[in-house]
Amino acid sequence: MDYNMASDASLVQEYIHGNEQALSTLITRHQQRIYSFIYSKVFDKDVSEDVFQDTFIKVINTLKRGKYNEEGKFLPWVMRIAHNLVIDHFRKNKRMPMFENKGDFNIFSVLSDDELNIEKQLIKDQIECDVQELIKELPEDQLEVLTMRIYKDMSFKEISEATGVSINTALGRMRYALINLRKIIEKHNLILTN
Secondary structure, rough: OOOOOOHHHHHHHHHHOHHHHHHHHHHHHHHHHHHHHHHHOOOHHHHHHHHHHHHHHHHHHHHHHOOOOOOHHHHHHHHHHHHHHHHHHHHHHHOOOOOOOOOOOOHHHHHHHOOOOOHHHHHHHHHHHHHHHHHHHHHHHHHHHHHHHHHHOOOOHHHHHHOOOHHHHHHHHHHHHHHHHHHHHEEEEOOOOO
């Protein structure tokens, strides 16, 4: 079997049937893309290497347990695992990437809704700090899109490619993230009294 010519799907099957060389070929084939993706999120070589290794430990465990069912979609599946591990890394370290406002979308415009009137009562630094804590309460798929859009300044096309969902799905998740963020803000009654 010529491993370099084989499809991802057939290499996965080979590995599941005990052929270690097949996995090695898969890792070599996608290593650069997956590592670059991880590095573009964490901007740290050591962390990127750790997340990359953890990604393939998870891949191997899933394949060995016979839980893999992503026929023909090996790379998007691995990218999703890597992305979830990046989010876990930020959660574990209790820090989200720094917020940078670069143009068309501004988190403060979300919070200055007339119903909530939050911007008038909280200084921007406080809002930013609170928002970083509050967004952790969002469902994971919404948190992922919100983080990529606001903290990483990614376009919806880039988000769609990175998460393996359509642009419309990414837009929908962003919309629901903002709706839920408003509810979370109300739930926490985030209004300072003077």
